[in-house]
Amino acid sequence: MKLLEYEGKEIFEKYNIPISARLGIIKMGEDAKSIGLKNGQCIIKAQVLAGGRGKAGGVKLAKTKEEAYEIIENMLGMKIATHQTHGKTLIVKEVLIEEAANINREIYISIVMDRKEATPMIVASAEGGTSIEELAKTKPELIIKTPVDINTGVQDFQARELAFALNIPAKNFREFTALIKNLAELFKDYDASLVEINPLIITAEGKLIALDSKIVTDNNALFRHKDLQAKEDHEASEIEKEAKEIGINYIGLDGNIGCMVNGAGLAMATLDTVKLAGGNAANFLDVGGGANVEQITKAFQIILKDKKVKAVLVNIFGGIMKCDDIASGIVQATKKVDLNVPLIVRLEGTRVKEGKQILLDSGIKITQADSLWEAARKAVKSI
Amino acid sequence: MSILLNKDSRMIVQGFTGAQGTFHAKLCMEYHKNIVAGVTPGKGGSKHLNIPVFNTVKEAVKKTNADSSLIFVPPPYAADSILEAAHAGIEVIICITEGIPVIDMVKVKKQLNIMKNAGKKINLIGPNCPGVITPEECKAGIMPGYIHKKGPIGIISRSGTLTYEAVWQLTQANIGQSTVIGIGGDPIQGMNFVDALKMFHEDNETKAVVMIGEIGGSAEEDAAAFIKEKMDKPVFSFIAGKTAPPGRTMGHAGAIVEGNSGTHALKIEALKNAGVTIVENLSEMGKVVKTNLKITAN
Numbered sequence: 001m002k003l004l005e006y007e008g009k010e011i012f013e014k015y016n017i018p019i020s021a022r023l024g025i026i027k028m029g030e031d032a033k034s035i036g037l038k039n040g041q042c043i044i045k046a047q048v049l050a051g052g053r054g055k056a057g058g059v060k061l062a063k064t065k066e067e068a069y070e071i072i073e074n075m076l077g078m079k080i081a082t083h084q085t086h087g088k089t090l091i092v093k094e095v096l097i098e099e100a101a102n103i104n105r106e107i108y109i110s111i112v113m114d115r116k117e118a119t120p121m122i123v124a125s126a127e128g129g130t131s132i133e134e135l136a137k138t139k140p141e142l143i144i145k146t147p148v149d150i151n152t153g154v155q156d157f158q159a160r161e162l163a164f165a166l167n168i169p170a171k172n173f174r175e176f177t178a179l180i181k182n183l184a185e186l187f188k189d190y191d192a193s194l195v196e197i198n199p200l201i202i203t204a205e206g207k208l209i210a211l212d213s214k215i216v217t218d219n220n221a222l223f224r225h226k227d228l229q230a231k232e233d234h235e236a237s238e239i240e241k242e243a244k245e246i247g248i249n250y251i252g253l254d255g256n257i258g259c260m261v262n263g264a265g266l267a268m269a270t271l272d273t274v275k276l277a278g279g280n281a282a283n284f285l286d287v288g289g290g291a292n293v294e295q296i297t298k299a300f301q302i303i304l305k306d307k308k309v310k311a312v313l314v315n316i317f318g319g320i321m322k323c324d325d326i327a328s329g330i331v332q333a334t335k336k337v338d339l340n341v342p343l344i345v346r347l348e349g350t351r352v353k354e355g356k357q358i359l360l361d362s363g364i365k366i367t368q369a370d371s372l373w374e375a376a377r378k379a380v381k382s383i
Numbered sequence: 384m385s386i387l388l389n390k391d392s393r394m395i396v397q398g399f400t401g402a403q404g405t406f407h408a409k410l411c412m413e414y415h416k417n418i419v420a421g422v423t424p425g426k427g428g429s430k431h432l433n434i435p436v437f438n439t440v441k442e443a444v445k446k447t448n449a450d451s452s453l454i455f456v457p458p459p460y461a462a463d464s465i466l467e468a469a470h471a472g473i474e475v476i477i478c479i480t481e482g483i484p485v486i487d488m489v490k491v492k493k494q495l496n497i498m499k500n501a502g503k504k505i506n507l508i509g510p511n512c513p514g515v516i517t518p519e520e521c522k523a524g525i526m527p528g529y530i531h532k533k534g535p536i537g538i539i540s541r542s543g544t545l546t547y548e549a550v551w552q553l554t555q556a557n558i559g560q561s562t563v564i565g566i567g568g569d570p571i572q573g574m575n576f577v578d579a580l581k582m583f584h585e586d587n588e589t590k591a592v593v594m595i596g597e598i599g600g601s602a603e604e605d606a607a608a609f610i611k612e613k614m615d616k617p618v619f620s621f622i623a624g625k626t627a628p629p630g631r632t633m634g635h636a637g638a639i640v641e642g643n644s645g646t647h648a649l650k651i652e653a654l655k656n657a658g659v660t661i662v663e664n665l666s667e668m669g670k671v672v673k674t675n676l677k678i679t680a681n
Contacts, residue, residue, distance in 0.1 A: 116600075
């Protein structure tokens with residue numbers, strides 16, 4: 001789960017990680033003036049899950065409160081596309097208004113779950129503000145990595161080493177070592193996979209402030225985080241959320257061939273095969289291991305909600321589930337949903353012959369295929 | 384020879400009496416009689432599926448000499464079950480459970496490494512995996528048994544049904560398998576590709592390896608480095624997720640492209656460099672392996 005900047009900062013506050021004073025949050029449809037700004041400079045930030053929003057007009061400085069209200073009005077509903085949104089545009093639904101800070105220095109700090117080392121890893125650089133991926137490409141020697149022991153947290157010596165390596169001024173030394181220890185605690189307590197402060201600034205007045213926040217948490221651990229469960233998933237689309245509620249793993253894509261597959265790996269491979277056959281998948285959909293009538297019916301309903309869909313490809317490998325049961329499920333499901341696009345089915349595995357016969361005898365217009373490749377080609381051709 | 388499991392493996396099932404445990408243990412027992420006991424805390428002393436149930440793994444090992452374990456325990460308690468098995472002296476631990484928090488697995492891995500460094504022999508497979516099968520000898524997982532056939536190909540994969548697809552194509556082409564290992568789709572897991580490749584490399588019965596990877600992480604790149612340096616057996620590979628959009632998790636928690644790491648292109652490049660035969664079209668897996676093995680045999 002990815003948290004918005006202000007949600008992350010609320011957690012930062014609990015862990016004594018210094019942030020700019022919050023002047024308010026305005027959601028779409030709310031009156032900007034309701035936060036009653038005082039005169040003076042403030043910063044207005046679009047709350048979207050996209051790095052690089054500053055360059056796309058999602059972060060603005062206001063010199064007066066009148067100017068601030070105007071910026072807020074304009075920013076709400078604005079569309080933002082950055083290098084991190086991968087061609088999609090996001091609509092700004094909330095803005096955060098904060099006190100402006102006088103930046104003297106920018107530092108990069110994050111903790112990320114390092115898969116290879118199987119440990120949380122602190123990744124830091126004395127040169128913050130820019131994208132860490134860019135820095136990794138151009139100046140990898142400026143990136144410092146320190147593993148965090150999951151049981152004991154950041155040791156004092158590690159925090160000191162890091163502070164020296166980042167040239168933290170003597171005045172901020174203790175403040176910094178406390179911050180890095182707290183950040184690691186937060187990472188562990190919230191089952192995070194990423195916690196990032198970019199930038200961590202030292203102000204002209206000599207104060208440390210986390211100017212931005214990025215927190216990504218582990219969905220597997222949601223069961224032990226009641227506070228996160230209550231939060232809205234800002235990344236998933238409406239269809240994706242609906243699918244999730246009924247235990248179907250669905251991700252919307254840009255193509256027009258709806259796909260229903262059992263198993264995540266096979267589902268990914270099916271999308272690849274559709275592409276190889278000259279088409280584009282409209283979605284990733286894993287019906288799971290069960291794949292009974294109810295799940296298959298729901299999966300059809302979910303797929304057909306996307307109006308781009310011009311054909312549906314079903315690719316099921318019946319292992320423990322038998323193909324004849326799956327075929328009956330498909331027949332019953334198609335009767336329940338109003339299917340008015342071509343349906344291509346590829347069944348393989350246990351009792352496949354019986355399964356194919358059931359589809360044939362059903363009287364429903366179904367194009368059958370013997371291999372995934374044949375199914376993909378037929379689906380592409382049917383459009 | 385096969386790796387990890389054979390006809391003499393003595394297996395227990397943790398989470399034996401639950402719905403998943405019962406269903407799959409039954410199928411494993413029908414495939415081959417390797418399961419000697421089950422463990423469910425609080426149900427010790429009873430019998431389930433005609434075999435004894437114990438309260439602890441320690442007790443089960445003591446009474447039955449079990450050497451391997453299959454875990455179906457729900458996610459909040461599964462990490463603890465892995466450690467229980469390891470501490471009881473189980474050497475091959477196969478965790479099927481999907482949805483274990485990543486931080487729990489970090490703790491498990493740390494513990495297991497300490498135990499391994501102290502000389503204990505432990506192989507963890509999974510979590511979130513279909514399990515391991517040595518065809519016609521031992522089935523330890525949720526894969527359909529009948530699609531497999533005994534033979535010379537070792538298979539390693541991060542995915543379930545995708546593996547069945549590949550195995551089925553090989554079996555249809557009359558090419559059997561030595562051992563099939565699903566290492567699972569989680570970001571932090573027990574056995575990785577390199578560990579499995581090492582075992583297949585040393586196994587006399589295995590003549591070639593099929594490796595089924597997916598986007599995310601660097602397991603395929605690490606495997607490529609190992610293959611380049613050490614392997615002389617032919618390796619075939621299919622990598623899923625070529626068309627997956629970056630930044631989104633495709634079902635498996637581990638299958639995600641973040642920034643420039645874990646991309647399909649980088650993995651294919653590394654594998655090609657190591658001399659691995661890339662299967663671009665999944666439907667041609669059986670055909671490609673068959674054609675290439677004939678050439679090698681000549």
